[in-house]
Amino acid sequence: MDKIEIIGGAPLHGTVQISGAKNAALPLLAASILVQGAVDYTNIPDLMDIKSIKSLLQDLGANIESSGSRVRIDASPIHKIEAEYDLVRKMRASILVLGPLVARFGHARVSLPGGCAIGARPVDLHLKGLEALGAKISIEHGYIEATTEGRLKGNEFYFDIPTVTGTENLMMAATLATGTTVLRNCAREPEITALADALNRMGADVTGAGTAVIKINGVETKSLKSATVYVIPDRIEAGTFMVAAAATKGDVLIKGAKAEHIGEIISKLRQSGASVEITDDGIRVKGVENIKSTDIKTLPYPGFPTDMQAQFMVLMSIADGNSVVHETIFENRFIHVNELQRMGADISISGGNYAMVRGVKSLSGAQVMASDLRASASLVIAGLVAKGTTTINRVYHIDRGYESIEKKFSSLGANIRRC
Numbered sequence: 139m140d141k142i143e144i145i146g147g148a149p150l151h152g153t154v155q156i157s158g159a160k161n162a163a164l165p166l167l168a169a170s171i172l173v174q175g176a177v178d179y180t181n182i183p184d185l186m187d188i189k190s191i192k193s194l195l196q197d198l199g200a201n202i203e204s205s206g207s208r209v210r211i212d213a214s215p216i217h218k219i220e221a222e223y224d225l226v227r228k229m230r231a232s233i234l235v236l237g238p239l240v241a242r243f244g245h246a247r248v249s250l251p252g253g254c255a256i257g258a259r260p261v262d263l264h265l266k267g268l269e270a271l272g273a274k275i276s277i278e279h280g281y282i283e284a285t286t287e288g289r290l291k292g293n294e295f296y297f298d299i300p301t302v303t304g305t306e307n308l309m310m311a312a313t314l315a316t317g318t319t320v321l322r323n324c325a326r327e328p329e330i331t332a333l334a335d336a337l338n339r340m341g342a343d344v345t346g347a348g349t350a351v352i353k354i355n356g357v358e359t360k361s362l363k364s365a366t367v368y369v370i371p372d373r374i375e376a377g378t379f380m381v382a383a384a385a386t387k388g389d390v391l392i393k394g395a396k397a398e399h400i401g402e403i404i405s406k407l408r409q410s411g412a413s414v415e416i417t418d419d420g421i422r423v424k425g426v427e428n429i430k431s432t433d434i435k436t437l438p439y440p441g442f443p444t445d446m447q448a449q450f451m452v453l454m455s456i457a458d459g460n461s462v463v464h465e466t467i468f469e470n471r472f473i474h475v476n477e478l479q480r481m482g483a484d485i486s487i488s489g490g491n492y493a494m495v496r497g498v499k500s501l502s503g504a505q506v507m508a509s510d511l512r513a514s515a516s517l518v519i520a521g522l523v524a525k526g527t528t529t530i531n532r533v534y535h536i537d538r539g540y541e542s543i544e545k546k547f548s549s550l551g552a553n554i555r556r557c
């Protein structure tokens with residue numbers, strides 16, 4: 139099994155190009171199910187999660203052609219409405235095929251995603267939302283079964299919690315429903331706006347994405363047509379490189395990063411003393427010798443993203459003074475803390491979702507274990523900062539969401555290799 143080995147201590151310098159966003163690409167690829175014709179995607183990142191959703195769509199019967207970061211999906215020949223356990227268990231976001239399948243075929247069977255390292259992560263709101271659109275839902279033998287007589291029916295639905303994939307699933311399902319759907323308390327992530335834009339380019343009628351209330355006037359399947367869809371840059375990959383630049387006290391231009399998608403990361407980095415300059419083609423981050431302690435609290439967008447919590451914690455672990463990290467989105471999202479402690483960080487967890495980080499002078503390289511995608515990214519940053527050698531085991535987690543991570547870091551002067 140692959141490992142990543144890092145000899146820390148080198149400040150990062152240079153320019154890095156950000157890839158297309160995993161969390162935008164996944165719903166965009168699932169949306170192809172709605173269209174009887176080919177959808178052309180550009181800027182698709184080369185990641186395990188993308189391979190997983192392509193395998194799933196292929197298993198349903200879609201034709202897929204890929205060339206570099208371009209992917210063409212023709213979902214016209216789909217003949218199967220079941221997303222099997224073996225495909226869903228690899229990636230929870232496979233639930234994104236549920237809405238489009240039931241909307242187009244009136245029937246879908248999707249394996250219930252199991253628990254995962256960062257908490258229970260239920261899908262109850264996806265299911266309640268589909269029920270509000272008239273689907274009958276049952277759970278049998280570990281599968282969600284959703285059926286509808288004729289088309290789904292537009293309705294109002296309020297999300298008790300703003301859920302990203304839940305909002306996306308419902309937006310896609312409502313696209314082919316009769317009448318108007320109004321979704322309230324929606325998640326407002328840029329990936330949701332990107333999905334709405336793509337659906338509209340395909341012929342859907344979606345307004346309000348990026349706000350808490352999204353309105354969808356349903357259309358018939360035949361109204362949806364082929365389109366070309368560009369995947370927005372990955373704001374979490376950008377944030378990860380920004381924090382790495384600050385933590386190693388380097389100077390990096392993160393090309394393609396969109397400042398308007400990461401206002402909260404920029405603010406917190408500036409609060410920590412780093413210089414963050416917004417340029418025409420990206421964001422330049424320069425680290426400082428004395429990092430200031432900075433509290434963070436994860437929140438739904440536009441709050442500080444839970445997907446950046448672990449990486450920011452590494453920066454705080456070498457800051458002057460104490461910082462509090464408050465995780466409010468997922469329970470059990472501090473698994474990286476044990477590993478960071480093994481590298482000399484001084485962090486204690488209280489009440490389950492607060493971490494008190496007491497800054498130390500330096501971290502020291504160690505053997506560590508990646509537990510989930512973003513935790514793995516935090517260990518890479520810790521390894522870049524630490525004195526000596528860090529070996530990160532189970533790096534398959536990182537390949538789910540970061541394209542060529544060791545190549546990108548080594549082009550910035552890091553001593554990092556896969557072994």
Ligand code: UD1
Nearest residue numbers: 161231259260261262263264299300301302303304445467
């Ligand atoms: C998405 C992102 C993930 C990110 C997360 C939060 C994708 C593919 N993944 O995951 O990287 O960490 O948003 O920004 O875009 N919840 C329920 N019931 C539901 C659905 C969610 O209670 O039916 C809860 C969750 O347990 C969690 C909160 O809502 O506490 C937000 O989760 P959600 O936004 O749904 O996360 P995902 O869409 O799975």
